[in-house]
Amino acid sequence: MTILSDAQYFRTDPVSGMRFHKPAAALTKANAVAAVVFLLIGGFFGLLVALTRWPAVHLLPADQFYLALTAHGVDALLVWIIFFEVAVMYFCASTLLGSRIATPKMGWFAFWLMIIGAVMANVVVLQGKATVMMTSYPPMTASPWFYLGLIIFAVGALIACFIFMGTLVVAKEEKTYEGSIPLVVFGALTACVIAIFTIVSGAIILLPTYLWSVGLISHIDPLMYRIMWWAMGHSSQQINVVTHISLWYFVAALLFGAKPMSEKVSRVAFLLYILFLQLGSVHHELVDPGLSSAWKIFNTSYAMYLAVLASMIHGLTVPGSIEVAQRRQGLNKGLFEWFRKAPWGNPVFSGTILSLVLFGFIGGVTGVVMSVEQINLIIHNTVYLPGHFHGTVVGGTTLAFMAITYWLIPTLFQREVIMKPLAAIQPYLFGGGLAGFGLAMMGAGTLGVPRRHWDMSFAGQPLAHDWPGLAYLLMTITEISAMVMVVGGVIYILVTVGSILFGKKIPENARPWPRVPDADTVGGHKEIGLGGFEAPGTFIFAMIFFATLVLYYFINWKYLATVWPLT
Amino acid sequence: MPTSYTPPSERLWWNEPIERTEILWIVIAFAWCLFMFYYMIAWHWTGKQNLANEAYKITPEAYGKKVQAMVEQYTVRKETEQNIPVVRPPAGSDVYLAGSLWQWRPLLELEKGKSYRLHVSSLDWMHGFSLQPENINLQVLPGYEMVITVTPNKTGTNTVMCNEYCGIGHHTMLGKIYVK
Known part of the structure; x- marks a missing residue:
């Protein structure tokens, strides 16, 4: 294959200066647009769920509530996020490495498989033939088409993973870059490895479940199902984590010219994810019968909390790299000048930093x-x-994806962002809503309010349970916060879809964005930081996080110690 | 122009020294990780709330018979219009609780400060045992009989509700454990 580098296949983006492979950009766009469409659908079902769990509103009847909750899980947790992740993978492999994408036709095949699978699962759920929640625990059965839809969707995603890896091979062969792959691409590769593990686990359990639903297998063991299903279900959330952390690094570099504080530390942290993150699947089976404590302890702690360690490292190094870059460029006064003078009105930045804070403190x-x-x-x-x-997946992942969208609109889609003032407040609305939503649910959950439940008041039940008024108050705060998130979500979709359809087209000879000076090459500020620390402000933030975690950890032990002794 | 999205400037990036902020944070974080790991193990000796992980494979029919035998032996009264049996088993004995679509049966009456071997299983689909306001939550699977030894330490009425989705009547699935 000849190296395709002429203008027919590549364009240099006028505003960002990045080189886009046109077939890769087309695929990236298609996947990103599909993602946003499913976010709209999933978000709509989320709204219905919230309006039903709001005690004073209680909108839907029970059957429709459980249907909406199933659809919300499938669309918001699987379809929106995985489509966007595929877009991120294609972007990282082709644009960041300056390479053509491997087998674009297979990319379109994968795209349509994912669309068909997602539509199939949605149709079956909306017909009321698969009101089984996203987890579809046997012996409860869904229509076989439901499992088949998920399997087809997953096959599409698996093909996308291999196209990503293939593109890495192409880029290396054709020497489009020198040395090691960039950290952001390394992160995307980590996500891809975990995605393959995830999808294979899914195949191991969903294929037999499909055969069982059509009558070819007589029995699915419920415990085995839970262990294998969560090897997919939990790991798929780990793909999200790794992808949005890669985007944090990316945004830090885009907006501040930041480079990793240490390539070694950040990459080892990603490697820890590959080695240990999947053990966390057991988090769902800690109170299941038939599993030993030794097995639970080893797995639930990711061996020895080694994946937690990795997240804590990224949580420091991302803002740390921003701090170092800001200080190098002259904002070196005191502890927090670099932080105060960050671009808080830019949704790419505010969304990213809120994603980091919400992911850490809530999720x-x-x-x-x-x-x-x-x-x-x-x-x-x-x-x-x-x-x-919701702290991890909505606060962390969805918000990070929203933030990067505001950068992708002018570069990938070549349109100017419309309604900029609305876009500027969108991350605050969405993130603020999420914070209230997450904290109030933590409170209600600590009082014991069950999840996936239509009526916490148990109206008309002779054995009804009386919740304290606080539980109702907390559920009300939860759902009011959900409404704030909905407003933030609607603004996101309006701005995104509006910009892509009606935004001013950016001409090929447009003026480039002023380049962010690369932090490393700005002279005159060789000595940065305080007391021998290059990022002392970030270290203070890390200590606040640490104190919160330690305190909250012991509060829960204290609470546990008051319940009935049991062995 | 080395940034996080371009290849590292130093080809031998793994030889670069690590900055002090990072080193200190890694040491603190790792020490805390080790602490949490060992604290979880230590609680098996120092704490009173641990699962024994005693469990048996059993068919729903066989489990239903065990529940029925206990109900016949120890029922002390009936409650509500549906005449739900309330069982008062002797302290220290085996107590059988069954989840099914959509009820927790029988209702139980236990004595404060006494220990009971509480068996929990499902007769059909997956359920979630959620004891409120005490707030003890267990996953209940058909075909698996879980045994925990509980010692109620407060008197009062506890509701057993289901917190694993089990179909259209899930939110009506209730039971009671009274502690005298």
């Missing part, structure tokens, strides 16, 4: 605490759970 702290073998007893399957994973 991360709760995740560490509730995955303790014994503490899980007081948390398992309460609304604390959705409180936690």
